[in-house]
Amino acid sequence: MSVAETAESPLPTLFELTAMNPAYRADPHAVLDPLRARCPAHRDEASGSLILTRYEDVRAVVNDRSLWRDPLCAEEAAVAQRAFVVNVDPTLPRSSTTSILMLDDPDHGRVRPPLAQALYARVARCRPQVEAIVDAALDALSAGEGPFDLMSRFCVPIPIDVIARILGVDTERLAQFRAWSEAVIEVFNPFRTPERTVEMEAASQALNAYFAETMEARRQAPRDDLLTDMVRLQAEGADLSEDELRINLTALLIGGNLTTTDLIGNGVRLLLTHPQELAKLVADPGIVNAVVEEVLRYEPPVDLTARIASHDMEVGGCPLKPGQVMNTWLRAANRDPAVFEDPHRFDVSRKHRPHVAFGGGAHICIGAPLARLEAQVALSRFFARFPDLRLSDPAAPPAWRGLPFFRGLERLDVVA
Numbered sequence: 001m002s003v004a005e006t007a008e009s010p011l012p013t014l015f016e017l018t019a020m021n022p023a024y025r026a027d028p029h030a031v032l033d034p035l036r037a038r039c040p041a042h043r044d045e046a047s048g049s050l051i052l053t054r055y056e057d058v059r060a061v062v063n064d065r066s067l068w069r070d071p072l073c074a075e076e077a078a079v080a081q082r083a084f085v086v087n088v089d090p091t092l093p094r095s096s097t098t099s100i101l102m103l104d105d106p107d108h109g110r111v112r113p114p115l116a117q118a119l120y121a122r123v124a125r126c127r128p129q130v131e132a133i134v135d136a137a138l139d140a141l142s143a144g145e146g147p148f149d150l151m152s153r154f155c156v157p158i159p160i161d162v163i164a165r166i167l168g169v170d171t172e173r174l175a176q177f178r179a180w181s182e183a184v185i186e187v188f189n190p191f192r193t194p195e196r197t198v199e200m201e202a203a204s205q206a207l208n209a210y211f212a213e214t215m216e217a218r219r220q221a222p223r224d225d226l227l228t229d230m231v232r233l234q235a236e237g238a239d240l241s242e243d244e245l246r247i248n249l250t251a252l253l254i255g256g257n258l259t260t261t262d263l264i265g266n267g268v269r270l271l272l273t274h275p276q277e278l279a280k281l282v283a284d285p286g287i288v289n290a291v292v293e294e295v296l297r298y299e300p301p302v303d304l305t306a307r308i309a310s311h312d313m314e315v316g317g318c319p320l321k322p323g324q325v326m327n328t329w330l331r332a333a334n335r336d337p338a339v340f341e342d343p344h345r346f347d348v349s350r351k352h353r354p355h356v357a358f359g360g361g362a363h364i365c366i367g368a369p370l371a372r373l374e375a376q377v378a379l380s381r382f383f384a385r386f387p388d389l390r391l392s393d394p395a396a397p398p399a400w401r402g403l404p405f406f407r408g409l410e411r412l413d414v415v416a
């Protein structure tokens with residue numbers, strides 16, 4: 001019996017539910033399963049939040065549109081959530097300093113719809129571009145090559161190149177754009193060092209300047225890209241300020257790049273370590289959508305999302321006052337045995353799979369259609385080209401990255 005399983009042992013803190021805890025990093029479910037069984041609504045004093053691990057509670061809370069999301073609404077005791085309070089400028093409207101991810105109504109309901117409309121329209125017609133980007137990455141890999149790191153050669157560049165292409169980033173700015181995109185991810189790391197904060201803020205400012213300059217250029221000379229769509233929406237009367245546009249364009253990079261990289265990387269690793277499931281995909285590439293959904297359920301790239309009580313309420317038997325924070329553990333909900341039969345089995349043929357990898361309700365991931373498309377194209381084309389690919393050292397433990405609240409691989413060494 002592990003330490004986490006003894007009834008007397010203390011329940012894990014939020015910090016211990018991150019990759020900084022070696023046990024969680026090796027196998028999050030060795031920590032989450034006993035927590036869900038012992039205390040599915042766990043009040044963690046260290047972070048000042050209620051940690052929810054049962055599917056039923058997680059689903060109900062993320063879907064509840066009356067709850068808040070802005071960390072400024074969190075009580076002072078909610079120290080982990082308050083760490084997300086950055087860039088606050090009381091002279092500016094909140095929607096000019098934070099993206100839709102942490103914005104509440106009425107601003108969220110005003111800003112998100114036009115962005116979603118423009119993004120979904122682009123995603124609906126970008127499959128050929130995604131296929132071309134994936135094929136170019138595959139062309140650069142050759143059969144018989146190895147061992148090499150699939151993360152840096154395939155999984156990392158694809159989402160950045162796809163969003164750059166959709167937005168309309170010029171080829172000569174791509175390297176710079178990639179570097180900025182990688183640096184701004186640190187916004188999610190409440191334990192980042194001061195040096196990382198400086199790098200993150202510099203990248204965010206550079207992106208801001210880049211978007212401002214490019215939007216102006218598109219006003220003068222429209223092109224067939226998302227930046228042009230955005231300035232056109234504005235010109236046609238959408239109630240969106242320049243700041244709101246820029247901050248949410250950056251949010252597409254922050255929200256979309258690492259997560260989609262991890263979805264593809266986790267998918268390749270899971271298929272390589274479950275040959276029977278891989279054989280099903282190779283035999284029938286038409287099941288790739290189900291494969292991607294099972295990867296999202298079994299190994300979601302994002303651990304959690306949060307909501308803040310906006311009124312007196314109760315969840316899982318715990319009373320909450322306005323300002324109290326709930327951390328909804330998506331990873332734990334996706335393996336709740338009350339909802340998923342044999343939850344720790346990776347099974348692409350599973351019939352019932354209502355996972356919460358993209359959260360839910362008003363804040364449900366705006367990039368879900370794009371992430372799904374990229375992963376479907378990447379996994380199906382990858383295994384069609386390299387059906388015999390293998391891990392270079394099957395006995396080695398996976399090299400999980402250390403960024404809290406995300407689960408993805410630092411390296412994935414393979415032989416083609």
Ligand code: HEM
Nearest residue numbers: 100101252255256259260263305358359360363365367371
């Ligand atoms: C597998 C890939 C991805 C995963 C697992 C993921 C996961 C999530 C989660 C859990 C949330 C919070 C939902 C909630 O609070 O209920 C979210 C929100 C968001 N995601 Fe994603 N995401 C992914 C890909 C993307 C992509 C590709 C983009 C952009 C192109 C993106 C942009 C965003 C944005 C802007 C939000 C905030 C939406 C809002 O609050 O209204 N994500 N995502």
